Amino acid sequence: MRGMNSNPASTTTPNGTAPAAEAASTPSPTFSPLYQQIKALITQGLESGEWKPGEIIPSEVELAARYKVSQGTVRKAIDELAAGNLLVRRQGKGTFVATHNEDRVQFRFLRLLPDDGDVHPHVSRLLECRRLRAPAEIARQLDLKPADPVVLIKRLLQFDGVTTVFDEIWLPGAVFRGLTAERLAEYKGPLYAMFETEFGTRMIRATEKIRAVAADETVAQFLDVAQGFPLLSVERVSYTYGDRPVEVRRGWYVTTGYFYQNDLS
Amino acid sequence: MRGMNSNPASTTTPNGTAPAAEAASTPSPTFSPLYQQIKALITQGLESGEWKPGEIIPSEVELAARYKVSQGTVRKAIDELAAGNLLVRRQGKGTFVATHNEDRVQFRFLRLLPDDGDVHPHVSRLLECRRLRAPAEIARQLDLKPADPVVLIKRLLQFDGVTTVFDEIWLPGAVFRGLTAERLAEYKGPLYAMFETEFGTRMIRATEKIRAVAADETVAQFLDVAQGFPLLSVERVSYTYGDRPVEVRRGWYVTTGYFYQNDLS
DNA sequence: TAGTGGTCTAGACCACCTC
DNA sequence: AGGTGGTCTAGACCACTAC
Missing domain, CATH: 3.40.1410.10 (Chorismate lyase-like)
Known part of the structure; x- marks a missing residue:
């Protein structure tokens, strides 16, 4: 999942088996950071109902493995989704899909x-x-x-x-x-x-x-x-x-x- | 600048010469992340007029050197200040103090x-x-x-x-x-x-x-x-x-x- | 060409929660 | 004890802007 934009197969990365999003990525001059693509993938999971409001989503390491990226990258994706009130992080517990139900706010x-x-x-x-x-x-x-x-x-x-x-x-x-x-x-x-x-x-x-x-x-x-x-x-x-x-x-x-x-x- | 909270002098870090903020940090159970302290230091600079509205502030590497932390840490501090509209990042140029003047918004x-x-x-x-x-x-x-x-x-x-x-x-x-x-x-x-x-x-x-x-x-x-x-x-x-x-x-x-x-x- | 912010990685360690 | 998110580091590389 590295080097998806505008660079010839990077040198040191043991890469392989691109995830589904690969198809949507264009090697054109339009640049989209990896974490944005991960963000889109997670949003898909929310929209499709894979993870429902109030439920927990997979851990960062788990998502990192699934999408074949580093934990830091899915972390940045989740950060933005949490900032947009789509997800809620709870330290020590996990990351949850935001809900209008128990949300006391x-x-x-x-x-x-x-x-x-x-x-x-x-x-x-x-x-x-x-x-x-x-x-x-x-x-x-x-x-x-x-x-x-x-x-x-x-x-x-x-x-x-x-x-x-x-x-x-x-x-x-x-x-x-x-x-x-x-x-x-x-x-x-x-x-x-x-x-x-x-x-x-x-x-x-x-x-x-x-x-x-x-x-x-x-x-x-x-x-x-x-x-x-x-x-x-x-x-x-x-x-x-x-x-x-x-x-x-x-x-x-x-x-x-x-x-x-x-x-x- | 590492291990300012609740841990016995970390093992591998070539540390020294603590910055001014050290005085304010308490080794008590109250925990304050490093980047929050850096954020406070930068805010001080803004408040004191060291960097005035519209001016550029030192680069991330420069601030990292000044505060004796990694670039990633000052980066996170600046991220939050930019999110709060105190700073404005401009890729390739630098980070600037937000201003009500030229701000077209x-x-x-x-x-x-x-x-x-x-x-x-x-x-x-x-x-x-x-x-x-x-x-x-x-x-x-x-x-x-x-x-x-x-x-x-x-x-x-x-x-x-x-x-x-x-x-x-x-x-x-x-x-x-x-x-x-x-x-x-x-x-x-x-x-x-x-x-x-x-x-x-x-x-x-x-x-x-x-x-x-x-x-x-x-x-x-x-x-x-x-x-x-x-x-x-x-x-x-x-x-x-x-x-x-x-x-x-x-x-x-x-x-x-x-x-x-x-x-x- | 050099400098800046922006991305990505890998790994270590910490704080918090649960079992 | 083991898992989760949270912090911090060091280093590589990319995109953008200037000179």
């Missing part, structure tokens, strides 16, 4: 905090869950064809008994086959945990567009505020492996007593 | 983007710059004593000719000695670039609390919107080396045609 995707730093667990109340044909804008954002089937979920979040968030969640129907109000109601825990365990779709990253808007009539009712009340509008697109968009979420947040926390660095 | 701290992705440079209009005694809340956030001197700047930002942001910026008076309306008016470029070059204070990271609020009378006037209009309220605290807070900024954003962009990962 679920506030990675819900950044609404109370003015006093106390941690109040929130309660979800399902309003609606139905299937329909994707509106043009949603189809565009989910990379679907217009009128492709989608699932629309509407719900409220209550913090400490106070209704604080109204969410409209759009999902591609093809991926979330069999998602019904009943199954949503049954499930305990965060939505993303359910998506991951029940539908094999793991949210990796998301982008949000945040605005201040006036509450319209329907949202005002749900959130129990006056029409025209200032709300935080959060429009999120979430992505899974391969940067494929798999969720559009439009949220309206009441930010009295709560704020959206962001860190710049 | 100044949108690291101003995340307001137009609905159409076009890039419109913004114009700043200074409203006021005066010195006063810190209100209790500001003093607390800036880690000052109440009534310590502070500088208060008020300004507007115009995007494409449209007034979009009203900012109140609070700075510790002791650090920003000699900051006047005149000097602010003269200076071209971002505020943080000025703070860095004129006052030797570099903003490293910041935290923001974001809310939707109704425009009060004075803000409404400045932003040319109706009283009660929904505005994005952004309360930022910025930190410099050593996580010392050096700025409190309260911004009101008009988010019609613009949005606050955030990435979750």
Whole structure:
């Protein structure tokens, strides 16, 4: 697995038996470091379900042997995947596939905090869950064809008994086959945990567009505020492996007593 | 520089002449990796002004020699500093101290983007710059004593000719000695670039609390919107080396045609 | 051609966890 | 005791930039 780019068979390495990735590597001027290729191979294993969320992956030495590279190289690959929150390292134990389940830091995707730093667990109340044909804008954002089937979920979040968030969640129907109000109601825990365990779709990253808007009539009712009340509008697109968009979420947040926390660095 | 923690003088290393950091290291059960200590030493150099923003720092081999460690160790230290946006690596050239000046990505701290992705440079209009005694809340956030001197700047930002942001910026008076309306008016470029070059204070990271609020009378006037209009309220605290807070900024954003962009990962 | 950061290796040892 | 990730080293070579 050495010298895959632009050099004539290196001199001292007892090389041989190239792994599967060899086919994908080009001896062209485009240069891709070995650890990047290993990173891609490991990502394949994650995406294909070879290693599922919460499970342990093979040890560094084991992977090094499998891919015929040094431990340092798979280490660098894992480092980057861990930095991207795809893997979690635990010294003395092993490396694990990240999960939205036991991850006690679920506030990675819900950044609404109370003015006093106390941690109040929130309660979800399902309003609606139905299937329909994707509106043009949603189809565009989910990379679907217009009128492709989608699932629309509407719900409220209550913090400490106070209704604080109204969410409209759009999902591609093809991926979330069999998602019904009943199954949503049954499930305990965060939505993303359910998506991951029940539908094999793991949210990796998301982008949000945040605005201040006036509450319209329907949202005002749900959130129990006056029409025209200032709300935080959060429009999120979430992505899974391969940067494929798999969720559009439009949220309206009441930010009295709560704020959206962001860190710049 | 080897075996600084919990091990009896290693066997093969031709060691000697410990660097300054040795004093700070404890042979106690608390373990601190070598590269973390190197990282601290380099950070000292940045903080003390030995290497100024935009300048190049010594090469990896040079630093390795200076600190009596291997290149790999200083490499890991620099890696983390680069990840934290304190340093910038340029292959073939060297490693440079990050700066708010030439950094074409100044949108690291101003995340307001137009609905159409076009890039419109913004114009700043200074409203006021005066010195006063810190209100209790500001003093607390800036880690000052109440009534310590502070500088208060008020300004507007115009995007494409449209007034979009009203900012109140609070700075510790002791650090920003000699900051006047005149000097602010003269200076071209971002505020943080000025703070860095004129006052030797570099903003490293910041935290923001974001809310939707109704425009009060004075803000409404400045932003040319109706009283009660929904505005994005952004309360930022910025930190410099050593996580010392050096700025409190309260911004009101008009988010019609613009949005606050955030990435979750 | 020389210098810089970037990659890759092989091996030693340490800290942490489990059995 | 044995496994895992974490640190550190020394050395080779590659890619990029300058002169």
